[in-house]
Amino acid sequence: MVPVNPDVTRFLHDGRLLAMPRRWEHRRVVARWLAHATLPDLLEPLGERELTDRLSELAADPVGARRAMVDLGAVHRTRDGAEYWRTELTEYDELVPDDAVEDATTSEGLHRTLHLDGRRIESVATFYDELDRVFMAGEDRRLRPGLDALDDLLRGGFGAAHGADRVTVVWHAFDRSRDALGFAATREHYLAMLADPRFDAALFRGRLADLEAGRGPTYAELVLEVFADHPGVELLLR
Structure with a gap:
């Protein structure tokens, strides 16, 4: 079982979700937990029936929970709803996977x-x-x-x-x-471009001026x- 943070625990009864919370920020937290718990492997597709079966172990209304995960962007699905997959990393994932x-x-x-x-x-x-x-x-x-x-x-x-x-x-x-x-790295980059005769000095001089004036990105x-x-x-x- 995936560990549960306190923001999710408050909505569980004996480890099960009886109903999705009403407030958006709470629904979002619960959806992220459900998504990771039922789709632990990022981008790994899962059929609708199997996902619903997994959700039924965690939520009293697995169909509603599945719909909420999609609506809140924690899970994506094919147009026909046959497959679901998770595209969003959560606090339950390692920061960066071993494979790039x-x-x-x-x-x-x-x-x-x-x-x-x-x-x-x-x-x-x-x-x-x-x-x-x-x-x-x-x-x-x-x-x-x-x-x-x-x-x-x-x-x-x-x-x-x-x-x-x-x-x-x-x-x-x-x-x-x-x-x-x-700002600092961008300024340093523009100064390097100005020092290189291969680049358009007027162009980068203008970009540097805009940056220093607070107008440039x-x-x-x-x-x-x-x-x-x-x-x-x-x-x-x-």
Whole structure:
């Protein structure tokens, strides 16, 4: 049995959920617990009947609990409701799986999940080192650091995203990465671009001025914008 945190225990009677709580934040906590307890392996699909059977051991209304898990985003399902899988890490999961790349086959095809470890990211340069570690393992080349390279990578023409029908990128310890790719790192990056004659000095001078004036985005924000330009790539920030 998965350990239960106090926020869930208050809604259980003899270890069973009699009814979903009314408040959204409480329903969310309970849904995350149910999702991990019944679908312990991230992205591993499970049939509707088996999931309902597992939920019946934990909840008085397994069908309602199953519906709540989907409505609250803790579990996803195929359009016909035949298969369910968990896409969200919870407090019951280890922070970062041992494998940076995980594959799962569903009725919709190959779903590949890539895990970025934010604890490895300390600068713009180490961000691309982490992308190389996760996306380019086994490849005979490395990414050329830059947002254009990230954009190309997410298109799936090469690297770990290539050949997958669905791609999910789970960015663990994102808050730490956001700080590492914040104002100081962005400024340092722009100064390095200005010192390199291969790059457009006027362009990066303008970006640096905007950053220092509080108008320009940080590198972390620029990276998120690139991900947002690829709706086929699901980004989960943890």
